[in-house]
Amino acid sequence: MSSASTSLKIPSFEDVQAARQRISGAAHRTPVLTSRTADGIAAASLFFKAENLQRAGAFKFRGAYNAVAALDQSSRRNGVVAFSSGNHAQALAYAARLQGVPATIVMPTDAPEIKIAATKAYGAEIHFYDRYTEDREEISQRLAAERGATLIPPFDHPDVIAGQGTAALELIEDVGELDLLVVPLGGGGLLAGSALSARALSPVCRIVGVEPEAGNDGQQSLRKGEVVHIPPPKSIADGAIVTHIGERNFAILKRTVDEIITVTDAQLVETMRFFAERMKIIVEPTGCLAAAAIMHGVLPCPGARAGILLSGGNVDLKAFNTLLGTR
CATH class of the missing domain: 3.40.50.1100 (Rossmann fold)
Known part of the structure; x- marks a missing residue:
């Protein structure tokens, strides 16, 4: 990170708590969903925070x-x-x-x-x-x-990061401390905010970000210890098509996140299908990133209490049907 970026305002968990007060009455407190079938596939207790049911269709x-x-x-x-x-x-x-x-x-x-x-x-x-x-x-x-x-950029902004952190705050309040929190990763706003909440409320929880295989800039950045820029990736996870993580976001991720992994577009499609067929909800490809890592064994977590952020449900129904028609 450049010396200039060290002067940037980096939000804290107190900022997440302040954000919760600001958005109270405007943002939905979305439900936490469970599925015995999903638990069986993962051999774990899974808690899905359904931000696909948020106002405007996403955690954003x-x-x-x-x-x-x-x-x-x-x-x-x-x-x-x-x-x-x-x-x-x-x-x-x-x-x-x-x-x-x-x-x-x-x-x-x-x-x-x-x-x-x-x-x-x-x-x-x-x-x-x-x-x-x-x-x-x-x-x-x-x-x-x-x-x-x-x-107001989509992720590299202190008030945006703090606001996104309220989803994980609610999740942990509703289900208790977690062994594992898995969060979709694009620019890093949701993961950074979630990490602030998890480290405060469930301090021993393992925190993992998941991004599309075609655009693993976050994974590269965490491994290298600095923000890595990549060409615009091509993936069905349109909400995670970014060329780099935000500086504020990375300042939080590098000290709080344990690992960043990737999933394929095919795994996203099969996860979308699972949610539609078995849980009767529509989750967009980007929203399936974290769940796909668990459901397809990319991130094994046997016996764990795992929180999973479903980040959004904004997908065109024609595209949705086209994707689910492929195997």
């Missing part, structure tokens, strides 16, 4: 609402700008609308149509870019500067 609402709620009145008037492939876009658009704040979202042209439609429906202005030839962060910074708006 927590961090987005917290970040907007933390703005002063002048910043609220000038609006917010974000970049996202979909879930943060929807979450910030919805959170901003609920709080009367104008929002502009920079989205890739190949973002899932359902996520584009929802972002528009929440009242945000959308600015499209090509994820393989253009820099979304540069575009977003320029737009924010031109409009005097506040840039």
Whole structure:
């Protein structure tokens, strides 16, 4: 990490607790689901935190609402700008609308149509870019500067990280201390926030992040001890298609996370199928990352009490049906 990044504000568990107060009454306290069949497959006691049932369809609402709620009145008037492939876009658009704040979202042209439609429906202005030839962060910074708006990135932001940490906080409050917490990993907001909560509430818990095999920048970063940048990966886990982990996020991950592993797109599809057929819920590919690692034996945990974050359920039904039609 660069010397400049050491001056960045790194959130703490106290910030997660403050976020819980801010989002109370706005974010859903999502249920924790269990399945005897899943327990049998893993030979463990599994607790699925169903953020696919969160407002705007993903955990992202927590961090987005917290970040907007933390703005002063002048910043609220000038609006917010974000970049996202979909879930943060929807979450910030919805959170901003609920709080009367104008929002502009920079989205890739190949973002899932359902996520584009929802972002528009929440009242945000959308600015499209090509994820393989253009820099979304540069575009977003320029737009924010031109409009005097506040840039709220999808993961490398203290209030976003703190908000995301409330999901694991609720999970551990509901089921008690865990032996293992498994969390999807894209830019690192959910994993970093979850780690803050787990280390405070279940200190001996093993914490593992899971990312798509095609984009293992997080795994490389943890092994190397510094943030590793990769070309834009291609995976059905569109919410985890990032080129690097955020600096704030990595500052937390490198001291709290035990391991980062990967799963294949085929394993994600089979996990989606399990949730649809056996648990009667729709979980998007990215949302299945953590569960896939357990269900397919990539992360064996016999006898463990394991918490698993299902991060979102925003998947186009045509794409969902197409994916589940393949084996």
